Amino acid sequence: MPELLIVQTLTDKRAEILGRIRAYEAQIAQAKHDLAHVNATMELFVAPERQRTRYMVSHGFFKKGEIADICVRHLDVDGEMSTRELAERVMAERGLDSSDAALRNSVVFKVVQALRHAKRRKLVRMVEKRKGMCVWAAGDAVTLRVVASSPSTSD
Template identity: 80%
Template sequence: MNATIELFAAPERQRARYIVNHGFFEKGEIADICIRHLGVDAELTTRELAERVMAERDLDISDTTLRNSVVFKVVQALRHARRRKLVRMIEKKKGMCVWGAGDAVTLRAVANTPSTPG
């Protein structure tokens, strides 16, 4: 009970906490952005990829808490993409994964409007 009271009693000690939830990014958006950047710049770290994802979404890159939340989403997206051979993990440097483009080539078609027979 005292811990709960402490949370609300000292607002100067409270830090902003962000959780990037499932609705924040469209399905596959993070992986698509990362794969596109890996195609241009052969190797990038997870943090560099997260910063590029944030830049494309006009998010504040200097916000460390938000960036860390996006980093976790990038790691999750890249692990799924690695299973599909879209990316590959090259090495780990100082606890940070270095990623490269994968061997598989896939096409993702997204239809915004229903197709009409013509």
């Protein structure tokens, strides 16, 4: 009988210690979380010259219809291409730095948006999706884009 009391006491003590360890682990996790936020805030004030624009605002960066025109032209020449390949072609044509990940992602989203609108006008068609990336081809529609020019004077 006394052995049972010792075993019960030790079991209770073990549960108490495990409870304290779990509480300390939770406090450590919270402290690590808080430390990460303090470090990030310090980084903003200590090295502002290292801070870069994380997101590119490209509204108004391209003329209306320019991205779709570039994509359709490349699809006519090169055949099927993925969204990422088309975005790289758009960036190359505009002389943009394709190694800038934030800018590249912004242009990829603009290309997707432009191609979805072009798909409705039958300028392009989506062939398939490969690894989460759309593959596009030239569409069946024939369109003529009229460019405004100065009126010619006849003598």
